[in-house]
Amino acid sequence: MNAVEIEEAVSNLAEQPFDAQEFPYAFLEAFGNKATTIKRLRTGASNKSDLDGVLQTSNIHIKVCEPGTVTDTLVALKDSPATKKARAKFVLATDGQWLEAEDLNSGETVACEYVDFHDHFGFFLPLAGISTVQQIRESAFDIKATGRLNKLYIELLRTNPEWGTAERRHDMNHFMARLIFCFFAEDTEIFTGDDLFTSTIEMMSDRDSANTHEVISELFRAMNTKHEDRDAARISSWARKLDIPYVNGGLFADSVEVPKFTKMARSYLLHIGKLDWRKVNPDIFGSMIQAVADEEERGALGMHYTSVSNILKVLSPLFLDDLREQLEEAGDNDRKLLNLRKRMAKIRVFDPACGSGNFLVIAYKEMRKIEAEINERRGEKDRRSDIPLTNFRGIELRDFPAEIARLALIIAEYQCDVLYRGQLEALKDVLPLNAMNWITCGNALRLDWLSICPPTGTGVKHHADDLFHSPINQAEIDFENEGGETYICGNPPYLGYNKRSKEQKEDLDFVFEGRAKNWGNLDYVAGWFVKSADYFRNTKGASALVATNSICQGGQVPVLWPILSELGAKISFAYTSFKWSNLASHNAGITVVVIGLSREDATKPTLFETAKSGEIASRNVSNINGYLVAASDIFVHKRAEPLSNLDIMSFGNHPYYGSALIFSQEEARIQIENAPGSARFVRPLYGSTEVIKGQPRACLWVEDTEVEVANQIEWISERFSKVEADRLKKKTDTTAQKLVASPHRFRDRLEATKYFIAVPQTTSENRAYLPCAILDKRCIPTFKCYAIYDGSVSNIAIVTSRMHLVWIATVCGRMRTDFSYSNTLGWNTFPIPKLTEKNKEDLTRCAEDILLAREAHFPATIADLYDPEKMPDDLRAAHDRNDEVLERIYIGRRFKNDTERLEKLFELYTKMTNNEEAQTKQKAVTQ
Structure with a gap:
């Protein structure tokens, strides 16, 4: 169950007559427990309560008690030995009138009237396996409203299928935006009278809903017509008598056609209208309801939520921290405060992948908070804001989020006015809505950003997309704004190269044309970085974007970052890898980075690093490179041979349409039993999985001189024939065609004379x-495996070292979140000081100790031994000694952390490649 479904189930439970006997089971069912689970609790098979309640192991202890004893019962539940033994996360007591509960891990509590406990459903979301954040637990309204709107949306499309077509989808989405504004307006006194919009529909429309669409359409017409023009416009007499204000702003312009309502849809609409829309939180509401209009996303309804803390990781170091510092420095100095306020009035915030406007809304609210403090200090508390919504611009590809983004900003502006100026002052300025448009619906990688958000002081004007149907001359925005700054921010779509659509590939073709030839493996998000850097060649400001950490790893770095450097972009701050998660039990969060870019030389670039505990440490460094390491701007390229004095590591053997040469060990055993002479041609086969799990497959490995003998064995001959046929099918593949005549062999013929060191690819x-x-x-x-054939055992000490791991994690990139090894990019580039004979002996001994520690736990596999929770102490100690020996070779002591390791490795890599380049040049001169 998702959060919306849980909220609905809990609300239904709260509305039903209280049944003391059934409540615990109904409560657990509302949070997604299956019927079989409930049945086991009912029969006592899994109920561990010692207080005649219901105790679900690892979840909750519930007891229904006598009237007036709720608090005492909650204490008894907390003190219960059974609660502790069952590791319950929550305790809950209720008498049907009052309810109290406690989160035993955090100590947080809930105490409320029983009929209101549904407003606290977010508190209990961990019972459904949904990890929550404090803000969402306190904002039950947004999930509740999302669920109700979704039901209405689906019911309207069911009975008006033409409104779900591509031609009419915009009309449907625009209709929903109109409804949301009306619900908000009637609860915040923008519309005078109690529930003016909802109550009018309830009163004027028939119960069978036959004319509901006509009533709503007439209300929309009235909102788009000035009072003095309503007679001429022939607005219905009943609508003229209502004190419905003129809204304008394009929101109700043009067509006021409304989909037809069923009795069910009318009921849903009235139910939505009776919610308290004063509680709407534009920070998250917009992103939550994105899923309402997207059928593919509805399964995660109410989960599309990005925490404010994550958004501030982008906005604060980008420009908000600077504003706060300037405010602090200004103190009570009127002139300095005035200058800061003037500066803020000219700042533009631009999100070229704005979705439903999260970043823009948070930026606006944070700036209003600073402005309010300025006004307070200057004794101008009731002053109208100098920060215009038109300075918060966005581009969004999809229709509905673009509609909601503008609406979210309108709501945020009104709420800020109420908060900082009071209800009366806010009401004076809210209507009619400003007809200017700030959100462009279109493809950000194809649009000219300078036309959407022009350079300062040029007098450029842009006709923005007519999102709310406003006349084009009304949508014109004058951007003459000498001295202003523009800050680009956002969370663009990531999409690795193998997940891009044809159109998205063409988007990157458009962005990278003339810039680079080998951009094909870049993530889709790279397009936004290039366009951001290009944008700031023409105007003052900076950018900060969220991206997959893969653009700072592996082969993407030497492709993308030189382009950004050529455009003059420098990293001003960065957050290293952390999880950017939604509120979903099924979404653990994608690993991302936040990267701030600026054309100006940052005097103190800031690197933010997130520990596994979630704690964030920041430090000022001299430079941050494309790998997000505090080191010089250097790009690690693939090499054919090792940079350091290391043995050659080769790629494994590729069957090349020779899959018939590979089979399981069991099949090999059966075939050998039937044809004993075939044993000499069967070898163990190892890829990544086989090395880690210690379970090889088998393969045919036949020397050229033995093909005739092998062909006399029937089962082997049949497999050769299958390989020949498979390769013949690949008529356009020249390598496959060359191998047709050699169906007995893999494409490669690499093997050891004594032994080899196998290194898994992932x-x-x-x-x-x-x-x-x-x-x-x-x-x-x-x-799927790399191999060092007949090399020194000391190579194991290097491969398995912490130093090598952090290098691989940085320069080789990832396969999803797994490490993806590369011999040319990881091993051949690995910088290590020149090893003395003594160093090699010490490392060999360390490698042997690691192997002996593994052997002591035979038959445990690498998968068993290197499980972080189960790693044997002696093996861990052997690795620790190995790390100490190797790290002393680098700096004479252990490194303090991975950051220090990486910085040393990049320093050494730079020195070694520079020396190599100098020697090459010198050699060319002498020749």
Whole structure:
């Protein structure tokens, strides 16, 4: 169940007559417990309560008590030995009139009238496996309103299917935006009279809903007509008598056609109107209801929520911290305060992937908070804001979020006016709405950002998209604004290269044309970074965007970051990898970074690093490079040979349409039993999974000189024929065609004479060390594995070191969140000081100790031994000694942390590549 479904179930429970016997089970059912789970609790099979209540292990202890004993009962539940033994997260007591509950982990409590407990459903969301944040727990309204709107939306489309077509989808979305404004306006006194909009529909429309659409349409017409013009416009007499204000602003302009209502849809609308829309939170409401108009996203309804704290990771270091510092420095100095207020009035905030406007709304509210403090200090508390909504601009591809973004800003402005100027002053200025438009609906990578948000002081004017149907001359916005700054922010779509649509690939073609030839593997979000950097060649300001951490790892760095550098962009601040999560149990969150770019040399670039505990540490550094490391701007490129004095690491063997040469060990056993002579041609086969799990597959490995003998064995001959046929099918593949004549072999023929060190291509990020294994010469590595053939055992000490892990994690990139190893990009580039014979001996001994520690736990596999929760102490100690020996080779002591390790590695890499380049130039001169 998602949060919206839970809210509805809890609300239904609160509205029903209280049934003391059934309440605990109904409560648990509302949070998604299955019927079988409830049945086991009812029969006592899983009920662990020692207080004649209902105790669900690892979840909650509930007791219905006598009237007036709720508080005492809650204390008894907390003190219950059964509560502790069952590791309950919550305790809850109620007598049907009053309800109290406590989160035993945080100590937070709820105490309310029983009929109101549904307003606190967010407090209990962990019972459904949904991790929550404080803000959403305190904002039950937004989820409640989202659910109700979704029901109305679906019911209207069911009975008006033509409104769901591409041609009419905008009309439907615009209608929903109109409704939301009316619900908000009637509860905040923008419309005078109690529930003016909702009560009028209830009174004037028939119960069978036959004329509901006509009533709403007439109300919309009235809102779009000035009072003095309503007679001429032939507004119905009943509508003329109502004190409905003239709204304008394009929101009710043009067509006022309304979809037809069923009795059910009318009921939904009236129910929505009776919610308290004063509680709407534009910070999150807009993003939550995005899913209402998107069928593919409805499964996560109410989950589309980005925490304010995450948004502020973008906005605060981008420009808000600077404004706050200037406010602090101004103190009570009237002139300095006035200058700051003037500066803020000229600041533009531009989100070119704005969705429903989260970033713009938060930026606006934070700036209004600073402005209010200025006005307070200057004794101008009731002063009208100098910060215009037209300075908060956005681009959004989808129709509905774009509508909601503008509406969210209108609501935010009104709420700020009420908060800082009072209700009366706010009401004076809210209507009619400003007809200027701030949100453009279109493709941000195709649009000219300078026309959407022009450079300051140029007098450029832009006719914005007519989002609310306002006449084009009304939508004209004058951007003459000498001295102003523009700040680009947002959370653009990520999309790796293998997930992009044809149109999205063409978008990047458009952005990167003439800039780079090898951009094909870049994430989609890279387009926003390039356009941001390009934008600031023409105007003053900076940008900060959320992105997948992959654009700062592996092969994307040497492609994207030189382009940004050529455009003059420098990293002014960055947050290293952290989880950017929604409020969904199924969404643990994607790993992202936040990157701030500026053309100006930052005197103190700030690097924010998030620990696993969630704590954030910041430090000022001299430079932040494209890998988000405090080091010089350097790009690690693939190399054919090792930079350091290391053994060669090769790619494994690729079957190349020779899958018939590979089979399971069980199948190999059966075939060998039937044809004993075939055993000599069967070898163990290892890829990443096989190395880690210690479970090899098998393969046919036949020397060219033995093909004739092998072909005499029927099952082998059949497999050769299958390979030949598979390769023949690939007529346009020249390599496959060359191999047709050799169906007995893999494309590659790499094997050891004694042993080889196998390094898996992919491995979990949860392991503290990169896995590798030493394997017998009969074993064959696949292309999912890298191999050092007959090399020094000391290589194991290097591969499995913490130093190598942090290097790989940074320069090789990831496969999802797993480490993705590369010999050319990870091993061949790995910088290590020149090793003495003594160093090699010490590292060899460390490698042997690691292997011996593993052997002591035979038959445990690498997967078993390197499980972070189960790693044996002796193996952990062997790795720790190995790290100490290697790190002393670098700096004579252990490194303090991974940050220090990376900075040293980049420093050494820079020195070694510079020396190599100098030697190459010198050699060219001498020749």
